[in-house]
Amino acid sequence: MKVYKDWSPSPRTIMTPGPVEVDPRVLRTMSYPILGQFDPEFTSLMNETMAMLRELFMTENEWAFPVDGTSRSGIEAVLVGLIEPGDKVLVPIYGRFGYLLTEIAQRCGGEVVALEKEWGAVFRPAEIADAIRLHRPSLVALVHGETSTGRLQPLEGIGHVCRETGALLVVDAVATVGGVRLATDELLIDAVIGGTQKCLSVPAGMAPITYNKRAEAKLQRRKKIERGLLPEGVSADAPATLRPIQSNYLDIGQLQDYWSPARLNHHTEATSMLYALREGLRLVLEEGLEARYERHRRHEAALVAGIEAMGLTLYGDPSCKMPVVTCVEIPAGLDGESVRAMLLEQFGIEIASSFGPLKGKIWRIGTMGYSCSKRNVLLTLGALEAALIRHGCELEAGRGVQAALDVYGV
């Protein structure tokens, strides 16, 4: 018989765009014993988590809860609920995760109109507004922070045009929520999807979402109750006036019933992940949203100063750089994967490569959540310098870390 050994992880400094390091307070809650899903103690945690998510998303929406799956489960839940087959969907694409929105929208039966921008840049909001007026989509889906290219899409004014034209506005804020300001209500966004394993620093496995009455109205018209849950004599015929949602697991209407006081059984809520999310949100709210955004900007500044002082070049248009991801061009002739491997194997530090056309061309360094700290920035700069020297790069040793220390005012 094969023996599977006891195991614990090697120490790591995780400077990727997720998953990132988790605060020990969050890890601690994951070791707490289970409560039953309908135990009043647990349902009150669920309610508290909803209240905290409203603060995180800067919204008065009634509905804010996690979908039990990784971030893209939240994206798919929102899109499969809000896109009826045949609906026209506008997706402005400026990186990999824009393609993902397209791909999911198509699988939901949406007729996708894609706007494409060269990777490394973003759209001017007016370009998107014009396209909405031109194409008159039922739904506009776009990425707030595109980790594949490290760009941040400005959203100002887009919500107004969606209201004018009757479109729903869906924003994928997986990589930004808790790290970059995103005011859901102020921006008139109808549905937002956040991620746990990035700026919230909670392990992957849940996807917090929020949506407003405009979005809910569409969901209600597609509603269906499971037959096995109905009392004797009650018909299972759906009151829906639109086609039911093509997923059961990701049916937000049913999830909403489960998160509502009715507590209509759907899945079994992922207990330990909910403990983790609640504690992660407590940490965010204790720090304060604005203070947290400011912390992310401070460490980004130090990282960028260090990278540039080493003589490396940042990738992409600096005017739309994401504060929580820094993309660095891999110097010509250098094997970027070999540098990454040395960082991981010798220093226990992880940075990321990228996808598709950027694979092998840039490194991506995240400064997200608990990983976004002075210690991590300084250790990463020092280790990167050493790995570059070891790979034969010519650079003036010492400058990267010194530049970061300057930014920190040490």
Next chain:
Amino acid sequence: MKVYKDWSPSPRTIMTPGPVEVDPRVLRTMSYPILGQFDPEFTSLMNETMAMLRELFMTENEWAFPVDGTSRSGIEAVLVGLIEPGDKVLVPIYGRFGYLLTEIAQRCGGEVVALEKEWGAVFRPAEIADAIRLHRPSLVALVHGETSTGRLQPLEGIGHVCRETGALLVVDAVATVGGVRLATDELLIDAVIGGTQKCLSVPAGMAPITYNKRAEAKLQRRKKIERGLLPEGVSADAPATLRPIQSNYLDIGQLQDYWSPARLNHHTEATSMLYALREGLRLVLEEGLEARYERHRRHEAALVAGIEAMGLTLYGDPSCKMPVVTCVEIPAGLDGESVRAMLLEQFGIEIASSFGPLKGKIWRIGTMGYSCSKRNVLLTLGALEAALIRHGCELEAGRGVQAALDVYGV
């Protein structure tokens, strides 16, 4: 500003059909720091987990991995992958979770033929075999252990008929895997879905699945690679010959690429849940599958002896009782919910009610995984007796626990 308090759960003895208590060794691993999803240390954990799942499912299948979502995400992943819109699907239903299979199959576009059996009984395998020969479905989906009624469906011979007629056989073993014998290969099952939060005693949030070459062949014909992942110049056109799967998150073809040596990026694997699953599987394999099944039968026997000695009546056909769930008729005139509330509030013990037509008519007591222990059975019987007396039931005090002690040979 609202203050959200620090918190830890009250002690609970969880005797429901899930989620159940979790072994402290599993809880401990959930508090371990995160590893990156492509860190070789993490991918080797993923590979080990696949090997352990093969042992759990008693299969030589190449593919055995968790879907990142609760149990029904695994069911939907399997069904949405294996049902093409228009496929005929046979679902033998003998409780709520049979309806769930129907509901999911319909949302996948399947033309469902439902066989219904009165709740409390199961099908003779020959009845199902006859229906397969009559209806010639593309796929047969059925529940192994139906927790809503506490019944276990015998599966012998059904796989042979599916091979004869060219149907795929899918078994929902969410409530049985790790607690009741289910030999995937021996029974010629093409795809099985297990649950974590029941007999495996791992928190909810993952759904282990396995499938064989017959199932994989269908998935391969529906395959699609995301455009954002393709290198420059490579076309995104799918090589698929059948309609692509209507979900991205639950696309098993893409999940398989992620779990394969290619490690094609899909979601971000739920790190802490994977730690938990691996440790839960280690515990199962250390105990030994047969010893574990035997433990579940032993504690069931003690619980049943205690329940009957108290003068209570078991629900349903005893010849097909699930060993890990015991359904008890609520005595006429008694408020079952009030008894359950007293158990939880005064004794910290949770038992379950049921769904739909059985709501208010039976209690369901689980003996699953780490919750399946002598201590838990004895404490539950004692507390239930006390709660019944407090509710005015006439019974001979002391007999329930004594009968269980007799079974334990104390």
